[in-house]
Amino acid sequence: MNETRRAVLSALETDTVSGPALAERLDVSRAAVWKHVEALRADGFAIESGDEGYELTGVPEFGGAAIEVGLDAPFAVEYHDAIPSTNDRARELATAGRADVAVVADEQTGGRGRLDREWSSPSGGVWLSLVLRPDVPPASAPTFTLAAAVATTRAAREAGVDAHIKWPNDVLVETPDGERKLAGILTEMEGEADRVSWLVVGIGVNANVAPDDLPADAAGTSIREVAGDVDRRVFTQRLLEEFDALRSDLDGVLPAWREHAATLGQRVRVETGEKAVVGEAVDVTGPGTLVVETESGRQSVTAGDCEHLRPE
Structure with a gap:
């Protein structure tokens, strides 16, 4: 969003402000203020004009500008009604030098998950990718995947869904038919031996997705199916705010992950590719290693497909 337009919205978030006062505060002309207000109205914002000035009375249901209004996290939001992949777009922004950008879409037409598997991303979901430049070594990158899982789980619980995390990157809901996948996370990175150049954390949440739009073979569910429609704007804001708090306290990520883990205490089978x-x-130990007690002793697994098994 245009920086001046963002400043106009910020000024109107908590108070009614006159055109001259806005012009003076933003160091622009009154005509420029009027043009920005009209542009915001065209984007779906309800802004009333009264004797005391402009008053923000309504915000669009979803979209970049709507997410930024009241967002308590330092992310610029780039919104798309439809895009092949938010991760692909985030990588473009990362290689161009951007940071702290959330690429958000209502629909992905070419979404993918781990191991380049297809990820169904119909309209109504929350599909987003974060462009980050953390000052950490590459070995610490998996911590950001754990943080994303915790942030997503917390946002889902606030929305009325009893969500839990399955190692390494799935958010699940326990239903009468068993575990169902609510969200997935895909992290991509470029870096050198001692530092991360950029990190892209992709998060896909089946938010207001109808059951018929979920892949029949993916054992998935949605917030709509479990708890009814969620305010996607508020949900996305809470996810971004929780993630921002977690990345500012990386030492607290593992304890938070353990608190919400569905995998710990479960009998599991982890396919590592080799065995x-x-x-x-x-x-789970830093920066995301799963510790499994096997018949031959404890084994540490850094990556793989994890399946929760029925108790013997």
Whole structure:
């Protein structure tokens, strides 16, 4: 969003402000203020004009500018009604030098998950990718995946969904038919031996997605199916705010992840590509390693597909 337009919205968030006062505060002409107000109205913002000035009376249901209004986190939002992949766009922004951008879409037409698997991303979901430049070594990058899972879980719980995390990157809901996937996370990185150049954290949430629009073979669910429609604007804001708080306290990410984990204490089978590790998941250690108690002793797994098994 245009910086002056963003400043106009910020000024109107909490008070009614006259055109001359806005012009003086923003160091622009009164005509420029009027043009920005008209542009905001065209974007769906309800701005009333009265004797005391301009008053913000309504915000669009979703969209970049709507998400930024009242957002207590330092992310600029780039919104698309439809885009092939928010992660692809985020990588473009990252290689161009951008940071702290949230690429958000109502629909993805070419979404993907881990191992380049197709990820269904119909209209009504929350599909977003964060462009980050953390001052950490590459070995710490998985911590941001854990932070994204915690942030998503917390936002889902605020929306009335009893969500939990399955290692390494899925947010689940327990239903009468078993575990169902609510959200997935995909992190991509470029860096050198001692530091991360950029990090893209992709988060896909089945928010207001109808059951018929979910892939039949993916064992998925949505916030709509479990708890009814959610205010996607508020949900996205809470997710971004929780993530921002967690990335500012990386030492607190693992304890928060353990608190919401569905995997710990479960009997699991983890396919690593080379072998299968079967046993009880007993811990997750930094920066995201799963510790499994097997018949031959404890094994640490840094990556793989995890399946929760029925108790023997």
